[in-house]
Amino acid sequence: MSAINQMSELNQLLAEEHVQHQLSVPQLVKKILSRNEGTLTDQGAIQATTGAYTGRSPKDKFIVKDEDSESKVDWGNINQSIDEDTFVNLYHKVLEYLKDRNELFVFKGYAGADKKYRLPIQVINEFAWHNLFSRQMFIPLDEEDKQEHEAEFTVVSAPTFKAEPEIDGTNSEAFIMVSFKHRIVLIGGTEYAGEIKKSIFSVMNYLLPQKNILPMHCSANVGPEGDVALFFGLSGTGKTTLSADPGRRLIGDDEHAWSNHGVFNIEGGCYAKCINLSKEKEPQIFDAIHFGSVLENVVLDESSHVPDYNDTSLTENTRAAYPLEHIQNIVQPSIAGHPNTIIFLTADATGVLPPISKLTKEQAMYHFLSGYTSKLAGTERGVTSPQATFSACFGSPFLPLAPSAYAEMLGEKIDQFNSEVYLVNTGWTGGAYGEGERMNLSYTRAMIHAALEGELNSVETYQDPVFGLNIPAHCPGVPSEVLIPRKTWKDPEQYDLKAKELAEKFHSNFKKFTKASSEIKQAGPVYQG
Structure with missing residues (x-):
């Protein structure tokens, strides 16, 4: 079936009588309760469960390989390819399936708060609660947009449609497929709402660099003087928690873009x-x-x-x-200037990285490309305890292009706008996971506050002998012994062993970045096993 007929079929579906368009929040809540999709909490929120899929399914995510994407996408284990015929056939089956549902729900809105660069989208949901989720996560239409909006990307979500891998070419009953040529995201077999949000982020990570805009997996906020801070990190490292600061206005908690005009939020809500x-x-x-x-x-x-x-x-x-409006202290619209401070968050399960260290530009590029953290329990299926992982640019599951494309853009912007960069460990201290304890949140907040206020600029630093990181000797509100991780361990020799093991993992991981400059390669751990 041709692409033109596929689009015609989509339009026919959207014109069906059982399709509900642009329902309000109260209308969706009423639908959710009447359809027994969720429960009302004591504060009036909707509670829903997602069955077997309680996190993303990276092994079930595919990008359609065609003449548009073949030379641009960084194909591999993360960006798995699927051929166009397989996608079109499954797309046709899903639309036929949705025609027989009792009701469907459509949300139209935008990804991107900056009107110059926003992407008009529509989300077609089998579940009313998924439609409420979409309405709260993306940017809704305002009155002047309603006549002009024409979706440039469509998400079709059919959780109760189960794929047959032998017939449909999937790895399991679940699938998340992105076709940049047909401008379609196709989701089925999973009720986890996060797939809807992250699929659009992947789309923006493909489209924005073509406009010389850097998409970023980060939260962002603004201080009283207009200073902007970015917080990079994978799920569970503290982006949402640390950016929700009563003393600063929130731009957004997870996905942003950096243009020549400044930073803007890709979303209209928070997924905490x-x-x-x-x-x-x-x-x-x-x-x-x-x-x-x-x-x-x-x-x-x-x-x-x-x-x-x-x-x-x-x-x-x-x-x-x-929605962002549920937070009192926000920036409206979600647009701000260029970042003064950039913070890389890592949840180090080995407990050997310092709680905060200031990075040179070369170290910043090294740690951005490395993207070290621990994959935390629940964020992906099958992960039940923290696992050390390297995720390039702190978001490789969502990056269709090669990591170097994003890293080079970040390096250029750090240079151009003189941003200060810090590495902050929100993971373990005093020992590895199971022996030590999670970093005290109040200490982390104090360290980040000091970094944002410039209180660490003139503080004496200690260079870590294993990682080469510059650690502040003092920080207001934080015991000095906490700043040097080796001092928090009961057995310093065990610390040395674990630190060297992690350093070797850094070096081993970075070997794949063959095009990185010698200055960036040398900015990694000092220890060479």
């Missing part, structure tokens, strides 16, 4: 991890979860419907989705 969430530790996030919000896989008390954020019986990857 809420494991162990409390009002005392994260008041902004806690207070944002009320009517219109979506709680994903959070367990409720049976009688009171009060969320139990400490309950991990469904998954550790419990989530809250809510």
